[in-house]
Amino acid sequence: xxxxxxxxxxxxxxxxxxxxxxxxxxxxxxxxxxxxxxxxxxxxxxxxxxxxxxxxxxxxxxxxxxxxxxxxxxxxxxxxxxxxxxxxxxxxxxxxxxxxxxxxxxxxxxxxxxxxxxxxxxxxxxxxxxxxxxxxxxxxxxxxxxxxxxxxxxxxxxxxxxxxxxxxxxxxxxxxxxxxxxxxxxxxxxxxxxxxxxxxxxxxxxxxxxxxxxxxxxxxxxxxxxxxxxxxxxxxxxxxxxxxxxxxxxxxxxxxxxxxxxxxxxxxxxxxxxxxxxxxxxxxxxxxxxxxxxxxxxxxxxxxxxxxxxxxxxxxxxxxxxxxxxxxxxxxxxxxxxxxxxxxxxxxxxxxxxxxxxxxxxxxxxxxxxxxxxxxxxxxxxxxxxxxxxxxxxxxxxxxxxxxxxxxxxxxxxxxxxxxxxxxxxxxxxxxxxxxxxxxxxxxxxxxxxxxxxxxx
Amino acid sequence: xxxxxxxxxxxxxxxxxxxxxxxxxxxxxxxxxxxxxxxxxxxxxxxxxxxxxxxxxxxxxxxxxxxxxxxxxxxxxxxxxxxxxxxxxxxxxxxxxxxxxxxxxxxxxxxxxxxxxxxxxxxxxxxxxxxxxxxxxxxxxxxxxxxxxxxxxxxxxxxxxxxxxxxxxxxxxxxxxxxxxxxxxxxxxxxxxxxxxxxxxxxxxxxxxxxxxxxxxxxxxxxxxxxxxxxxxxxxxxxxxxxxxxxxxxxxxxxxxxxxxxxxxxxxxxxxxxxxxxxxxxxxxxxxxxxxxxxxxxxxxxxxxxxxxxxxxxxxxxxxxxxxxxxxxxxxxxxxxxxxxxxxxxxxxx
Numbered sequence: 117x118x119x120x121x122x123x124x125x126x127x128x129x130x131x132x133x134x135x136x137x138x139x140x141x142x143x144x145x146x147x148x149x150x151x152x153x154x155x156x157x158x159x160x161x162x163x164x165x166x167x168x169x170x171x172x173x174x175x176x177x178x179x180x181x182x183x184x185x186x187x188x189x190x191x192x193x194x195x196x197x198x199x200x201x202x203x204x205x206x207x208x209x210x211x212x213x214x215x216x217x218x219x220x221x222x223x224x225x226x227x228x229x230x231x232x233x234x235x236x237x238x239x240x241x242x243x244x245x246x247x248x249x250x251x252x253x254x255x256x257x258x259x260x261x262x263x264x265x266x267x268x269x270x271x272x273x274x275x276x277x278x279x280x281x282x283x284x285x286x287x288x289x290x291x292x293x294x295x296x297x298x299x300x301x302x303x304x305x306x307x308x309x310x311x312x313x314x315x316x317x318x319x320x321x322x323x324x325x326x327x328x329x330x331x332x333x334x335x336x337x338x339x340x341x342x343x344x345x346x347x348x349x350x351x352x353x354x355x356x357x358x359x360x361x362x363x364x365x366x367x368x369x370x371x372x373x374x375x376x377x378x379x380x381x382x383x384x385x386x387x388x389x390x391x392x393x394x395x396x397x398x399x400x401x402x403x404x405x406x407x408x409x410x411x412x413x414x415x416x417x418x419x420x421x422x423x424x425x426x427x428x429x430x431x432x433x434x435x436x437x438x439x440x441x442x443x444x445x446x447x448x449x450x451x452x453x454x455x456x457x458x459x460x461x462x463x464x465x466x467x468x469x470x471x472x473x474x475x476x477x478x479x480x481x482x483x484x485x486x487x488x489x490x491x492x493x494x495x496x497x498x499x500x501x502x503x504x505x506x507x508x509x510x511x512x513x514x515x516x517x518x519x520x521x522x523x524x525x526x527x528x529x530x531x532x533x534x535x536x537x538x539x540x541x542x543x544x545x546x547x548x549x550x551x552x553x554x555x556x557x558x559x560x561x562x563x564x565x566x567x568x569x570x571x572x573x
Numbered sequence: 574x575x576x577x578x579x580x581x582x583x584x585x586x587x588x589x590x591x592x593x594x595x596x597x598x599x600x601x602x603x604x605x606x607x608x609x610x611x612x613x614x615x616x617x618x619x620x621x622x623x624x625x626x627x628x629x630x631x632x633x634x635x636x637x638x639x640x641x642x643x644x645x646x647x648x649x650x651x652x653x654x655x656x657x658x659x660x661x662x663x664x665x666x667x668x669x670x671x672x673x674x675x676x677x678x679x680x681x682x683x684x685x686x687x688x689x690x691x692x693x694x695x696x697x698x699x700x701x702x703x704x705x706x707x708x709x710x711x712x713x714x715x716x717x718x719x720x721x722x723x724x725x726x727x728x729x730x731x732x733x734x735x736x737x738x739x740x741x742x743x744x745x746x747x748x749x750x751x752x753x754x755x756x757x758x759x760x761x762x763x764x765x766x767x768x769x770x771x772x773x774x775x776x777x778x779x780x781x782x783x784x785x786x787x788x789x790x791x792x793x794x795x796x797x798x799x800x801x802x803x804x805x806x807x808x809x810x811x812x813x814x815x816x817x818x819x820x821x822x823x824x825x826x827x828x829x830x831x832x833x834x835x836x837x838x839x840x841x842x843x844x845x846x847x848x849x850x851x852x853x854x855x856x857x858x859x860x861x862x863x864x865x866x867x868x869x870x871x872x873x874x875x876x877x878x879x880x881x882x883x884x885x886x887x888x889x890x891x892x893x894x895x896x897x898x899x900x901x902x903x904x905x906x907x908x909x910x911x912x913x914x915x916x917x918x919x920x921x922x923x
Contacts, residue, residue, distance in 0.1 A: 345584075
């Protein structure tokens with residue numbers, strides 16, 4: 117079979133037209149910018165030119181879309197076929213956006229996002245990758261690790277399989293990598309690895325930062341000095357050196373990640389126990405139930421995740437993933453600590469804290485139920501930004517081949533595997549690079565919009 | 574002020590000792606020492622051979638004692654001179670200096686950084702050569718990044734909420750979302766590969782060791798500059814936007830001062846205080862970027878030494894690398910604090 121083209125059958129005559137339209141749009145935008153600076157009299161004309169050319173580009177795009185929907189499946193190109201593979205994501209995105217737009221008045225801060233175009237784009241990008249990670253099994257045409265098909269090594273996008281078996285997908289849509297695996301399937305599955313680690317690691321870093329940072333800011337004194345010294349120590353440590361020292365097979369063999377996980381994974385349980393205890397200490401039954409449940413469920417997860425000793429045998433993480441997770445939490449926690457400490461120092465002086473102190477509330481109640489909820493705005497924004505930063509850190513680890521097994525489909529490892537032959541076979545590293553960039557861009561845009569919208573309230 | 578600096582210096586020394594000890598402890602874990610022995614003396618050694626190799630090199634002593642040797646506060650392990658061994662650090666130092674007898678102390682405090690097992694050369698020499706190369710890379714990255722970021726930030730911040738502001742802010746966000754290994758890959762594909770066919774620049778900076786040209790140095794510099802650019806620009810924008818709402822700007826406007834004069838003469842100086850500290854704090858951040866870029870563009874600088882040292886468990890090289898990195902971080906923090914206090918008369922350090 118012939119290799120696929122990017123745009124399929126309508127491409128040869130539609131693409132030149134679209135190219136002209138895009139060039140015209142670029143020209144119009146430049147002219148408009150120049151008119152703004154030098155000749156404000158010409159602005160109405162250039163503005164109209166921008167709109168007209170934008171319309172032409174949109175028309176071209178719509179023609180492609182219509183073509184992809186109307187044409188026989190065999191005539192469609194790579195872009196149309198990839199879009200078709202993503203159908204569960206489009207459906208989920210459509211439902212989410214329709215529901216959110218309809219109910220946006222009742223959704224608080226989340227609803228406000230839909231009044232901010234950049235926020236909507238950011239949310240769209242993030243949700244795209246989240247749904248991709250969820251529905252990855254439905255999207256991938258091949259197994260990202262096991263399917264090594266002969267003759268597909270370093271092939272360009274759209275290459276047809278030489279001898280497809282019945283029921284097998286006929287093309288490598290984004291080409292094959294150096295081991296003849298499907299680049300498209302690897303990127304899609306990589307989303308699952310990245311989005312499985314990054315948000316959870318960020319959440320753990322926040323737990324550590326909050327459990328240590330709120331008391332440091334609220335109580336001050338020796339604890340504060342000691343914790344701040346340790347935090348500054350970790351912060352002054354170059355991230356990359358820490359990764360190279362911590363994330364090596366020798367260290368994993370020594371069991372260091374297990375000990376670090378044993379310490380770091382305790383923090384969420386401690387946090388929740390203190391949280392319930394402070395809230396319900398006047399209602400013994402409720403307190404016993406909530407604290408007991410937390411210890412029971414938390415302890416079970418803790419045994420499984422940190423010590424790989426789940427009595428039920430359900431939960432365990434492989435050593436490579438655990439060390440990556442722990443390293444990322446360890447690097448992020450001191451920054452969160454500093455932010456939380458600073459916020460606490462600020463909020464500590466407010467009247468409602470003084471009121472709670474006069475009422476005779478306990479220190480932990482004030483910290484977790486008076487101060488923390490009032491710090492949620494900046495923390496939410498930082499949480500978004502930090503997931504993006506964590507994604508970048510994961511990519512860095514993968515780029516140096518640290519931690520995750522080399523055949524793991526995560527984006528950093530794929531870039532690492534493909535960078536040697538980058539100048540000759542650009543697609544295996546280029547596609548995951550664009551994936552990382554779009555996810556982080558989405559998170560950063562979302563954080564920026566959240567900051568703007570929460571300031572407006 | 575002097576007291577403040579003295580106290581900061583004290584904390585710095587304490588941090589340095591803690592951190593070098595952590596690096597020392599991690600590189601001297603039994604598994605890592607075994608790796609070192611095997612990479613140095615052959616991979617098919619038996620456990621007994623490994624032990625004797627380690628004992629001869631002085632690696633078998635207690636870790637604290639060896640840390641003291643490295644630091645130069647404990648007499649160095651000299652090897653068994655009667656058996657003609659020169660494995661100890663002091664013996665090697667003596668040999669290089671052409672002395673008959675090995676000095677008793679030969680640690681960092683005596684100016685002896687040790688011997689790199691990977692590059693088979695004195696660590697001081699390796700580090701100096703590599704730092705010079707990385708310094709050139711950093712210089713050009715800063716020379717591109719800082720002016721560009723300040724211009725973008727000031728242009729965006731002087732009219733908050735305008736179309737220019739929104740466009741430039743989005744550009745900055747996009748730049749902070751592009752880590753070096755992403756922008757490097759994209760730059761190489763667009764400007765150096767046969768796919769797009771531009772082939773303007775080289776995808777390797779190996780030849781930059783002999784001489785820097787536009788051809789071999791543009792892409793590494795652009796890659797490093799891009800990631801930091803957006804962050805500095807956003808900080809400048811926030812600072813500028815805040816200054817533009819200040820009372821004295823309003824007063825100047827009411828006086829009838831032109832917009833250009835307000836921005837250049839009244840706002841700019843105050844708006845650049847915050848970015849100054851941010852720029853100083855970018856140095857440690859840039860280390861990760863430097864390591865990535867030197868790996869991607871095959872440039873044998875400081876970052877490359879870090880990677881090679883870590884992969885071969887070259888203990889003394891790694892120690893020197895971490896000392897340099899940590900010193901840079903701590904000194905830039907100190908300068909940024911002092912500079913902030915000097916530039917901003919409202920802040921008094923007591």
